[in-house]
Amino acid sequence: MEHASRAASSPLRLTLPDGSVKEFSGPVTGLELAASIGKGLAAAALAVKLDGEMRDLMRPIEHDARVEIVTRKSPDALELIRHDTAHVLAEAVQELFPGTQVTIGPNIENGFYYDFARDQPFSLDDFPKIEDKMRAIIARDEKLVREVWNRDEAVEYFKNTGENYKAEIVHDLPANEDVTVYTQGTWKDLCRGPHMPSTGKIGTAFKLLKLAGAYWRGDSKNPMLQRIYGTAWRDEKELNAYLTMIEEAEKRDHRKIGKELDLFHFQDEAAGSVFWHPKGWTLYRALENYVRRRLDKSGYVEVLAPQLIDSSIFKASGHWDLYGDNMFKITVPPRNGESGGGDGEPKQIGLKPMNCPGHVQIFKQGIKSYRDLPIRMAEFGMCHRNEAHGALHGLMRVRQFVTDDAHIFCTEDQIQSESVAFCELLRSAYTDLGFEIARVRLADRPEKRVGSDAVWDKSEQALHRALKSANLPYDMNPGDGAFYGPKIEFYLRDAIGREWQCGTLQVDFNMPERLDATYIGEDGQKHRPVMLHRAILGSMHRFIGILVEHYVGKFPLWLAPIHAVICTITNDADGYAQEVYQTLSDAGLRVQMDTRPEKINAKIRDHSLQKIPLILVVGKKEADAKTVALRRLDGEAQDIMPLAEAARKLAQEALPPDMNHAG
RNA sequence: GCUGCCGUAGCUCAGGGGUAGAGCACGUCCUUGGUAAGGACGGGGUCGUAGGUUCAAUUCCUAUCGGCAGCACCA
Numbered sequence: 074m075e076h077a078s079r080a081a082s083s084p085l086r087l088t089l090p091d092g093s094v095k096e097f098s099g100p101v102t103g104l105e106l107a108a109s110i111g112k113g114l115a116a117a118a119l120a121v122k123l124d125g126e127m128r129d130l131m132r133p134i135e136h137d138a139r140v141e142i143v144t145r146k147s148p149d150a151l152e153l154i155r156h157d158t159a160h161v162l163a164e165a166v167q168e169l170f171p172g173t174q175v176t177i178g179p180n181i182e183n184g185f186y187y188d189f190a191r192d193q194p195f196s197l198d199d200f201p202k203i204e205d206k207m208r209a210i211i212a213r214d215e216k217l218v219r220e221v222w223n224r225d226e227a228v229e230y231f232k233n234t235g236e237n238y239k240a241e242i243v244h245d246l247p248a249n250e251d252v253t254v255y256t257q258g259t260w261k262d263l264c265r266g267p268h269m270p271s272t273g274k275i276g277t278a279f280k281l282l283k284l285a286g287a288y289w290r291g292d293s294k295n296p297m298l299q300r301i302y303g304t305a306w307r308d309e310k311e312l313n314a315y316l317t318m319i320e321e322a323e324k325r326d327h328r329k330i331g332k333e334l335d336l337f338h339f340q341d342e343a344a345g346s347v348f349w350h351p352k353g354w355t356l357y358r359a360l361e362n363y364v365r366r367r368l369d370k371s372g373y374v375e376v377l378a379p380q381l382i383d384s385s386i387f388k389a390s391g392h393w394d395l396y397g398d399n400m401f402k403i404t405v406p407p408r409n410g411e412s413g414g415g416d417g418e419p420k421q422i423g424l425k426p427m428n429c430p431g432h433v434q435i436f437k438q439g440i441k442s443y444r445d446l447p448i449r450m451a452e453f454g455m456c457h458r459n460e461a462h463g464a465l466h467g468l469m470r471v472r473q474f475v476t477d478d479a480h481i482f483c484t485e486d487q488i489q490s491e492s493v494a495f496c497e498l499l500r501s502a503y504t505d506l507g508f509e510i511a512r513v514r515l516a517d518r519p520e521k522r523v524g525s526d527a528v529w530d531k532s533e534q535a536l537h538r539a540l541k542s543a544n545l546p547y548d549m550n551p552g553d554g555a556f557y558g559p560k561i562e563f564y565l566r567d568a569i570g571r572e573w574q575c576g577t578l579q580v581d582f583n584m585p586e587r588l589d590a591t592y593i594g595e596d597g598q599k600h601r602p603v604m605l606h607r608a609i610l611g612s613m614h615r616f617i618g619i620l621v622e623h624y625v626g627k628f629p630l631w632l633a634p635i636h637a638v639i640c641t642i643t644n645d646a647d648g649y650a651q652e653v654y655q656t657l658s659d660a661g662l663r664v665q666m667d668t669r670p671e672k673i674n675a676k677i678r679d680h681s682l683q684k685i686p687l688i689l690v691v692g693k694k695e696a697d698a699k700t701v702a703l704r705r706l707d708g709e710a711q712d713i714m715p716l717a718e719a720a721r722k723l724a725q726e727a728l729p730p731d732m733n734h735a736g
Numbered sequence: 737g738c739u740g741c742c743g744u745a746g747c748u749c750a751g752g753g754g755u756a757g758a759g760c761a762c763g764u765c766c767u768u769g770g771u772a773a774g775g776a777c778g779g780g781g782u783c784g785u786a787g788g789u790u791c792a793a794u795u796c797c798u799a800u801c802g803g804c805a806g807c808a809c810c811a
Binding site for chain 1 (some may be wrong): 737739740747767768769770771772773774784801802803804805806808809811
């Protein structure tokens, strides 16, 4: 049918990236276009971009458009290479393991995966064999040919070839829609495309990485498929750089560094819960106190609500029904003739999974006037969630955690200014912590939700407006809001480019309604306050995990659990070291002494490996002159200065960023 | 929760049907040395837990707990 329309077309004007226009008497393929520009370009062409959309090189261009020939030099080439590599992987697997069904194989960040259905499990030992076969298919340089099929034909074809999953995908497409099938050699796959002209264009810079289970269509009710992950790049150099980056990420693993630096540990008897060691807890408190000061200065009040609250509150809030499975529930039986609950029933209480219901109870004490609003209520209390076993991951996902949570009770009119103020606070806090906002997304109404559509309309609009007036570019995250309201998600970027969603701002018209919070308005009548749920760091636990990985354990001075270790050259200096310790300690620094009868080399090494930011060496010379020799982590030079000056300077340097006005 | 892999000394790991080994750490002694490991000796493990197979299990099997990777979930 494409040929038919091709013949009927009129003159064609194609605008190149440099603004020049190429005219053709009728439709041309991307390859013909490339050839008309230059022979070299035609040879290098992989695909063509039509008004920003990538298309096959051999597909006729029928309409006027902005066009761009995609070559290997273009970053867009990665997308093509990875997708083609996924196809080659599928072909290789089917050649090697007959009877294996193919399903889907999309690109992901830095690579691709392909999901297979096969009774027998693949093993990592199969990878070299599969990679060899892939190389062979690439060497064959099979042409990738796009064909347009009728949907029913396609269903029939895939059924007949035993590809039930593919058949199901096609079957679920609208009945009158044609589908595209790509053939490479003798192998066919349902695919939207686009693809490069032949498998030889892939090159050799690919590698299979991981093997894992994945549900068919991402639904845990469906059968589990076997997913093979791979990565593919334009050349070996890019591939190696990526593999090195993976190693870097492994080196930064907060679980490993947490153990090495003696920050915290986990053990079987408290799965998903953290045992904070003195150094880790010092870091935790430094971070919590920082946030606390920022909130204090931003007009928040801090509270602490109970951890154990009767189920009635959670039933009213909706958490009991929607998230009950993930709550820790305690059944208290009647005792000594008392009734546990009333009616002689055992009492059901819940360990709070979040703070909002508790905060509403505090809000509801006494009568609130519109003059009292906004009330910004913060808490650093422990929340408990019975996370699925497989979800637990170091500090990143735990069952007991604290959020830098706060709820702003305000009027509808105040949503805007409160939201903007929060965005400013968040931005400033991220800067202080060494991050920047990488991305902002607005997550709107999910399927599982409470409240009327009218209320959701109002809430979503409020967030759109807030983001606009805070001047933050954002994109949408459809259907990912909380059950009580839409949310803004703030992502930060760490030192190796990974994005983490930490901050959040949620508008909630529902919770005040469900838990019956009211204030008296100017008109003397009762009104519902709006609740803004907001967090800057999100989970303190997770945020510390991110900090550890971001800084590889080399924390900025104000967060470092130990600021300085005083190392003696010989034990003759122990007395003076004690004086140094006292002076620095009095200046507010977190200091330790190392008077072991070890050589100074060993002491430097030990404390450097512990990522202690400052090492103060004292020997006879320093004791006589009342000085210290300062060595910074990863520094070469030593800096000799009078003790009093060192204490003053370092104490200043160790101040948290919000207190360091002189710095 | 699902799939796969794993669980040996405080840590990192080797080993393997006949009741265990290295390095680091730890302890004692010697060493008092100016910026990333001074030396000697020594202590330390019912091989995650419970069953089963076997003359014999830390090793094989099953269950369970926990961990890792991914998926699902994430108020």
